[in-house]
Amino acid sequence: xxPYLAFARASFLNLLAYRARYFVGILTYFFNVTVWYYIWKxxxxxxxxxxxxxxxxxxxxxxYVATGWVLRSFYFNEIDREIAVQVQEGRMxxxxxxxxxxxxxxxVQSLGESVFRAGFFAAxxxxxxxxxxxxxxxxxxxxxxxxxxxGILSALLVAAxxxxxxxxxxxxxxxxxxxxAKYMVLExxxxxxIPPAFFPEKVRPVLDWLPFLHMNFTPGRIYLGLVSGRAAxxxxxxxxxxxxxxxxxxxxxxxxxxxxxxxxxx
Amino acid sequence: xxxxxxxxxxxxxxxxxxxxxxxxxxxDFFTSVFASFAGTAASFSVVLLLFSRFPHLGGWTFPEIxxxxxxxxxxxxxxxxxxxxxxxxxxxxxxxGRFDRILLRPVSPLFQxxxxxxxxxxxxxxVTGTLAVVWAVRRLPDVSMAGLWLLPLWAVFGAxxxxxxFAILTALGFWIEDRIGIAPPVFNLMSFGRYPLxxxxxxxxxxxxxxxxxxxxxxxxTVLALRKAEFIPFxxxxxxxxxxxxxxxxxxxxxxxQKYGSTGS
Amino acid sequence: MTSPLVFVKDLVKTFEVxxxxxxxxxxxKGLFSSETVTLTAVDGVSFSLARxxxxxxxxPNGAGKSTTIKMLTxxxxxxxGTLEVDGMVPFRDRRTYTRRIGVVFGQRTQLWWDIxxxxxxxxxxxxxxxxxxxxxxxxxxxxxxxxxxxxxDQPVRKLSLGERMRCDLAASLLHAPPLxxxxxxxxGLDVVAKANVRAFLAEVNRTLETTVILTTHDLDDIEELCQxxxxxxxxKLLYDGPISGLRDRxxxxxxxxxxxxxxxxxxxxxxxxxxxxxxxxxxxxxxxxDLRKMASADVIREVVNRYPVVDLSVFEPDIExxxxxxxxxxxRALPGAPVSERPATQVRASSIxxx
Numbered sequence: 064x065x066p067y068l069a070f071a072r073a074s075f076l077n078l079l080a081y082r083a084r085y086f087v088g089i090l091t092y093f094f095n096v097t098v099w100y101y102i103w104k105x106x107x108x109x110x111x112x113x114x115x116x117x118x119x120x121x122x123x124x125x126x127y128v129a130t131g132w133v134l135r136s137f138y139f140n141e142i143d144r145e146i147a148v149q150v151q152e153g154r155m156x157x158x159x160x161x162x163x164x165x166x167x168x169x170x171v172q173s174l175g176e177s178v179f180r181a182g183f184f185a186a187x188x189x190x191x192x193x194x195x196x197x198x199x200x201x202x203x204x205x206x207x208x209x210x211x212x213x214g215i216l217s218a219l220l221v222a223a224x225x226x227x228x229x230x231x232x233x234x235x236x237x238x239x240x241x242x243x244a245k246y247m248v249l250e251x252x253x254x255x256x257i258p259p260a261f262f263p264e265k266v267r268p269v270l271d272w273l274p275f276l277h278m279n280f281t282p283g284r285i286y287l288g289l290v291s292g293r294a295a296x297x298x299x300x301x302x303x304x305x306x307x308x309x310x311x312x313x314x315x316x317x318x319x320x321x322x323x324x325x326x327x328x329x
Numbered sequence: 330x331x332x333x334x335x336x337x338x339x340x341x342x343x344x345x346x347x348x349x350x351x352x353x354x355x356x357d358f359f360t361s362v363f364a365s366f367a368g369t370a371a372s373f374s375v376v377l378l379l380f381s382r383f384p385h386l387g388g389w390t391f392p393e394i395x396x397x398x399x400x401x402x403x404x405x406x407x408x409x410x411x412x413x414x415x416x417x418x419x420x421x422x423x424x425x426g427r428f429d430r431i432l433l434r435p436v437s438p439l440f441q442x443x444x445x446x447x448x449x450x451x452x453x454x455x456v457t458g459t460l461a462v463v464w465a466v467r468r469l470p471d472v473s474m475a476g477l478w479l480l481p482l483w484a485v486f487g488a489x490x491x492x493x494x495f496a497i498l499t500a501l502g503f504w505i506e507d508r509i510g511i512a513p514p515v516f517n518l519m520s521f522g523r524y525p526l527x528x529x530x531x532x533x534x535x536x537x538x539x540x541x542x543x544x545x546x547x548x549x550x551t552v553l554a555l556r557k558a559e560f561i562p563f564x565x566x567x568x569x570x571x572x573x574x575x576x577x578x579x580x581x582x583x584x585x586x587q588k589y590g591s592t593g594s
Numbered sequence: 595m596t597s598p599l600v601f602v603k604d605l606v607k608t609f610e611v612x613x614x615x616x617x618x619x620x621x622x623k624g625l626f627s628s629e630t631v632t633l634t635a636v637d638g639v640s641f642s643l644a645r646x647x648x649x650x651x652x653x654p655n656g657a658g659k660s661t662t663i664k665m666l667t668x669x670x671x672x673x674x675g676t677l678e679v680d681g682m683v684p685f686r687d688r689r690t691y692t693r694r695i696g697v698v699f700g701q702r703t704q705l706w707w708d709i710x711x712x713x714x715x716x717x718x719x720x721x722x723x724x725x726x727x728x729x730x731x732x733x734x735x736x737x738x739x740x741x742x743x744x745x746x747d748q749p750v751r752k753l754s755l756g757e758r759m760r761c762d763l764a765a766s767l768l769h770a771p772p773l774x775x776x777x778x779x780x781x782g783l784d785v786v787a788k789a790n791v792r793a794f795l796a797e798v799n800r801t802l803e804t805t806v807i808l809t810t811h812d813l814d815d816i817e818e819l820c821q822x823x824x825x826x827x828x829x830k831l832l833y834d835g836p837i838s839g840l841r842d843r844x845x846x847x848x849x850x851x852x853x854x855x856x857x858x859x860x861x862x863x864x865x866x867x868x869x870x871x872x873x874x875x876x877x878x879x880x881x882x883x884d885l886r887k888m889a890s891a892d893v894i895r896e897v898v899n900r901y902p903v904v905d906l907s908v909f910e911p912d913i914e915x916x917x918x919x920x921x922x923x924x925x926r927a928l929p930g931a932p933v934s935e936r937p938a939t940q941v942r943a944s945s946i947x948x949x
Contacts, residue, residue, distance in 0.1 A: 091517050097533065098521050105387045105528035106379065235364070236357045239413060240448055244368030251371040261378045339720055346717060350708040350749070430704055432669045435692045436721055445706075590671040590685050593609060593664065 085183070092136050092188045093195075099128045099256070100196060117260030122199060123287055124258075129189075129198045130210075130286050131255045131279045137185040138218040138278070140173040143245070146229030147238045155324050166226060166310070166317050173222040202288025209295050213282035216302045220277055223309035224249075230316040254280030274305035336440060343444040351449055361450040369402065369457050376523075387527035392468040393555055394525065399461025400480065401523040401547035404487030406454025408495070413448045415495050416512055419502035428589065439496060439582045469555075476554030476564075483564075486571035487546035491519070493574035494541065496582065503585035515541070522547040526560070538563070545570040598642035599773060599805050600666070605675035607636040607661050607829075635661040637829030638675070645772065648799050648806040650816035653826035654921045659809050660777070662826065666807070667697055667775055680772060693722060696766035696804075700778035703762055705750045711761050712746040715768065722769035729768070736764040739794050756787030763794060767804070774798070776808045780815055792818050813913040827921065837913060844923075845916045846885040849909040850893055853878050855902040866896050 107114070107121040114120075119127060146169065149155045158165050192198050201207035228245055235241045250256050252275035259270050259280060270276055281302050284290050290298055351358055376398050380386055386394055414421070422428040422442065431438045462480075466472055498512045522543035526534055537544035545567050552560040610630040636658040643649060653659045664670040665677060668684030668691050677684060682691045698704070705714040719729050737743040740760040745753055753761065759779060766774060776795070780788045796819060798804050808815060816823055817837060825833040825840070833840055854877045864871040864879055867888060871879040883893050890908060897903060911919075 087515070091515070094518050094521070098524070101528045101530070101533065102379070102386075102524060106383060109383045109385065235360055236351070236354060237361050237413070237448060237450065239416065240361055240450055241364045244364040244371075247368035248371040251374055256375050257378060261382075263378075335720075335723070339717075342717055342720055346706065346709050346713050349713070350706075426702075429664065429669050430699075430702065432688065433667060433692055433695075433697050433704075434721055435689050587671075590669065591673075593661070593670050 088136075089184065089188055089191070092132050092184070093191055096129055096132050096192055096196070100125060103128065117258050118289075119258065119260075122197060125196060126199045126287060127258065127283050129192045129196065130283050133185050133189045133192065134214055134217060134279060134282055135255060136188050137177055137180050137214060138221040139180065140176050140222060140225060142169050142173050142222060143225040143229035143232055144238065144242055145169075146226070147232040147242075150233045150320075150324070151238070159321060159324060165321070166313050169226055170219070170222045170310070173225070174218060177218045177222075199287075201286050203291070206285055206288045206291060206295075209291075209299065210282050210286040213285050213299055213302060216299065216306055217278050217282055219306045220274065220302065220309065223306055223313055224274070224278075226313040227309065227316055230313070230320050233320065249275060249278065252276070253278035254283065258283075274309060277302040277305055336436070339436065339440075340444050344447060347445075347447050348449060351447075358449070362453050365450040366453050366457065369454050372520075373398065373457070373461070387525045389525040389527065390469075392465040395461055396465035396469065396555060397525060397548065397551050398523050399458045399465060400484070400551050402454045402458025402461070403481075403484040404491055404546050404550075405519065406451045406458060407484065407488035408491035409448050409451035409454060411443050411447060411492060412495060414442045414446050415492070415499045416516075418442060418499045423502055423589075432586070432589075438586055439579065442499075443492065443496075471556060473554050473556050476551075476556075480550065480554060483550035483567055486567050487550055489571045490542060490546040490567075490574050493571075493578040494543075496578035497574070500578065500581040500585040503588045519543055519547075542570050542574065599645045599647075599680055600641075600643040600807075601676065601678045602642065602666075603640045603676040605636055605639040605662070605665065605677055606634070606673045607658075607665060607670065608673045609633045609635060634829050636665070636672075636826075639826065639829070639831045640675075641824055641831065641834055643805060643807070645805055646799070646803040647822065648795075648820050649808065650813075650820040650823040651807055651809045651826070652811075652813070652816065652823060652917065657827045658829040659826055663775055663777060663807070663809060667695060668692065693769060694771050694773060696769070696771040696774045698759075698762050698766045698774070698776045698779055700759065700776075700781040703750055703758055704765055705758075705761060707751050708749055710747050710749055711742070711753070714750070714761075715746075715765060718765055718768050724769055728770070732768055732770070733764075736767070739797060740764055740790075755782050756784065756790070759783060759787070759791060760794075763791065767798065767802075770802065771804070773805045774807070776806060776810075778810055778812075779808070780810065780812050788812070788814075795819055813917060817913055825917070825920065832920065840913070840920075841911060841916050842885075844920045845911045847911060848883050848885065848890050849880055849911075850883060850890065850897065850906065851878065851880045851909065852897055852901070852906040853904045855904050859901065864901070866900070867893050869893075 103116075103121065103124050106116060107124070110116060116124065149158065158168075161168070201210060228242070232238045232241045252270065252273060254276050255278070259267060259276060262270060281298055285295055285298070376394065380391055380394050384390065389397070422431065428438070431441050434441065466477070494515070495512055498515055518541060521529075521533070521537055526537065526544055526548050529537070534544070537548075545563070549560060549563040549567055551557075553564045609632070611633055639658075639662060651659060651662070661670065665672050666679065666684060668688040671685040679691070680694050682694070684691050705711060706717065715729075715733070718724075724732075740763065742757075742760050742764055745757050745761060750758060750761070763779070779795070780791055783791065792815060795806060795808075799806055799819075806819075808820060810816060821836060823833065823835070823837055823840060824831060833843065851874070856877075859877070864873075866881050869881050869883065871881045874880055881893060881897070883890050894906065894908070897906065
């Protein structure tokens with residue numbers, strides 16, 4: 064565990080070094096919620112007062128949006144980009160000779176980043192949002208607890224996804240373009256921008272069978288108390304299953320990539 | 330004038346050289362175009378899924394919203410085509426020392442940074458956006474022809490605004506030591522300008538029309554075609570905002586290069 | 595006498611460097627404040643170069659070499675001092691000035707990585723506004739001298755280091771600059787490629803009268819190409835003159851090595867003119883002669899007269915050794931050593947002895 068902690072600490076210090084990005088970063092999350100606040104406000108003005116859209120009332124929707132972005136500020140990492148850049152610049156051979164599992168190292172590093180982000184991004188952003196917009200607190204203490212667990216699983220899930228994405232991005236010429244497309248697709252499929260109820264009936268089941276809703280929708284609806292008790296635990300189990308499955312997929316992809324790198328000599 | 334012609338010729342040359350190199354790996358190129366299109370389709374889906382259910386949003390009809398969103402993709406796509414280096418300026422050029430080489434050539438540094446590499450696949454956004462506008466126009470009862478004819482030119486002004494804003498942010502890299510820079514977070518803010526300004530309240534409108542004038546790049550250019558009378562004066566201002574932001578960018582780059590010269594970083 | 599092409603006087607460059615406190619608390623503090631320290635990279639350097647000269651600019655890593663070159667090429671502004679090249683102030687007149695210089699970084703190509711070399715050349719032709727006539731002429735010339743014709747259709751990333759360097763040299767001279775900067779032009783090259791590069795540079799210097807400033811770690815480059823060296827350490831110019839003078843000044847010694855016929859002496863201590871000879875084994879001895887104290891001829895005479903010498907040879911220290919000694923001593927000139935003939939160095943010499 065010791066070497067992994069050292070890596071986590073290093074990425075932690077690295078992040079602190081970027082102060083400009085820090086302050087602007089916080090502001091950006093605030094802006095993003097603001098855009099959606101206005102969009103939803105405009106949309107809800109079309110339904111009768113107290114009415115619902117996609118099963119959400121306006122305060123619920125606003126809370127859903129806010130938790131979504133706070134969560135994103137927590138689970139966000141760029142390991143996909145870092146992996147891809149490492150390979151393209153030929154630095155991956157260095158990772159291969161370190162006596163640690165590369166996937167484990169990368170994931171732990173991103174979790175270290177998430178711990179940092181929890182304190183330095185998610186918390187201040189949450190406070191700002193609570194102060195500015197009528198966002199509600201968790202539905203119940205147990206909802207808060209389960210949402211916390213779900214949030215941690217989200218971070219693991221995103222790290223596992225990004226690890227895979229990084230290994231796939233290596234094969235494309237314009238990595239940044241590829242990753243930007245990834246953000247847009249995942250923002251749609253994770254439920255960050257719109258809850259799945261807005262998708263056409265035929266698409267919904269497909270969404271349910273993909274891991275992406277567990278990035279945002281799962282912790283979001285637990286927070287709101289839209290799912291609770293035994294049902295909530297089942298959802299968490301499914302979320303955990305996806306974490307394991309994607310970690311496994313990442314390991315398989317990594318083995319292939321490593322073999323490729325070894326044969327190419329870096 | 331001679332300098333302008335020379336730079337135009339250089340731009341053409343840079344572009345054709347890059348395109349040639351890029352099209353050598355045809356499969357990869359089409360994969361990138363596809364990935365890029367998937368991203369655009371995803372963000373467009375959000376708009377379609379949300380707004381197709383409602384007759385109005387902030388007083389705008391669904392085809393009008395598609396028109397606006399589609400148009401906004403055009404300057405955005407043009408910006409994306411030239412922005413990859415801007416985006417990576419701090420890391421690739423300043424930290425890794427490539428900027429020295431830029432300074433050793435008798436061509437404007439900003440020009441070189443912008444046009445040494447392109448994101449060709451983003452032309453997809455220009456095409457997709459144009460198709461969306463065409464789709465919308467056929468469903469709109471009353472569109473101003475003058476507004477439509479001016480649209481391509483205003484799209485270029487919009488792209489210049491985007492490029493200038495990010496060139497300004499990139500120039501801050503001369504002062505702020507940060508490998509990634511502050512451009513990525515601001516990039517997210519571009520989505521503000523893609524929805525009718527009428528849904529925002531006054532302070533947001535003012536923000537988007539002043540400090541970060543994204544509304545001039547994507548929203549105001551559409552108001553003439555869509556006959557939004559209350560905003561039409563802003564339509565006329567777009568070229569000036571475009572020129573002013575470009576001048577500011579060029580100026581800040583000058584100062585930035587000076588700063589680089591005295592600190593070497 | 596014509597005015598110098600490069601004129602540098604009392605050139606100084608300082609940098610403000612952010613002090614980063616270590617550890618977590620330091621990083622948190624760094625979010626809100628920052629402290630700086632001032633470093634002097636170039637500390638009062640003066641020299642001038644005439645047209646057509648070829649000089650080596652040497653010094654250990656971090657001596658201020660590349661900072662000086664960056665000021666000379668217009669990348670950096672001097673903190674103080676005068677800097678004028680070809681009637682221009684490099685940084686101030688950068689855009690015009692860059693047309694008058696060529697720059698080759700051995701470690702980094704100026705060619706576009708993914709496109710064919712010839713396409714890079716076409717871009718440079720437009721960038722420097724070279725006429726079709728001149729372009730054709732020079733391409734032909736470079737092909738003759740460097741044999742680059744074979745690689746022109748390949749992208750740079752597929753070239754070997756030596757091939758790439760030749761293309762880079764051609765690219766830097768395409769606009770016929772009167773002044774050429776070379777930073778480690780032979781780094782990483784094999785013996786044959788090094789020889790090619792040197793031959794080309796000598797040829798360019800001779801036929802086009804291109805003034806060349808060369809920084810390198812490979813002192814053979816300097817010995818073969820440069821009539822003059824500038825040596826810098828800790829930001830100060832320590833020496834300015836011919837290579838031979840460098841030897842006279844910093845390592846004025848020769849080694850006399852001789853073999854004896856009589857093996858009876860092989861185990862003994864020999865002393866010649868008060869210097870103890872080093873026994874190298876197998877009847878071979880070596881004396882190191884300090885040229886400030888005696889002439890080598892006297893020592894040789896004594897050796898030959900006193901011992902049954904079979905073979906005798908005299909070695910001058912090679913340039914690597916001299917420079918190695920200078921770096922180690924931080925440029926303290928040996929007392930009584932002949933001083934270089936260039937006045938610029940004498941001025942600096944007074945400030946050197948402190949070090």
